[in-house]
């Protein structure tokens with residue numbers, strides 16, 4: 138497992154080779170076995186391929202265009218547009234896109250009680266754990282993955298299209314067509330503090 142953690146990279150260029158249904162199921166099962174608060178398992182994995190993937194990517198393009206025109210919540214972050222467009226290109230190459238939605242999730246609001254906030258944040262953490270499980274399982278099978286935060290450019294479009302709860306994240310999967318170098322991490326002294 139330790140080796141898999143260091144071997145995993147964000148893959149952004151993919152071969153034009155599909156992932157078999159059996160292999161994809163194994164990756165999704167790894168996600169399902171992630172821990173979650175009170176074992177709520179606050180996830181549904183929506184696997185998107187073929188024509189459906191084209192529809193999802195067209196919606197993502199629409200969301201990015203909306204921001205470029207100065208509309209939507211990310212309109213004020215033009216420094217992110219180029220990166221979002223690049224991510225869209227990566228998603229086009231990957232044969233499989235998985236959206237993780239929280240069917241019981243609620244839209245972000247400032248009016249939550251502390252208990253509601255903890256509930257929602259715990260569910261997002263659990264979905265993050267599911268995503269990392271999937272990324273590591275994929276790595277063990279020689280399959281690359283990319284975690285995609287840029288879907289939030291098209292939150293409204295994709296949320297309506299998915300038609301289920303809150304869209305929390307998406308990941309692309311496919312066989313790598315490059316061998317990305319590991320990106321440097323902060324030093325251990327900077328991020329680890331031991332208190333005795």
Ligand SMILES: Cc1cc2nc3c(=O)[nH]c(=O)nc-3n(C[C@H](O)[C@H](O)[C@H](O)COP(=O)(O)O)c2cc1C
Nearest residue numbers: 145146147149224283284285286287288317319320
């Ligand atoms: C929450 C989250 C969102 C991310 N969103 C994107 C994205 O939209 N596009 C992209 O190319 N990479 C995205 N990444 C990948 C990060 O850029 C990558 O994990 C980081 O640069 C470290 O590189 P590594 O994954 O190869 O170790 C995301 C990663 C996380 C955890």
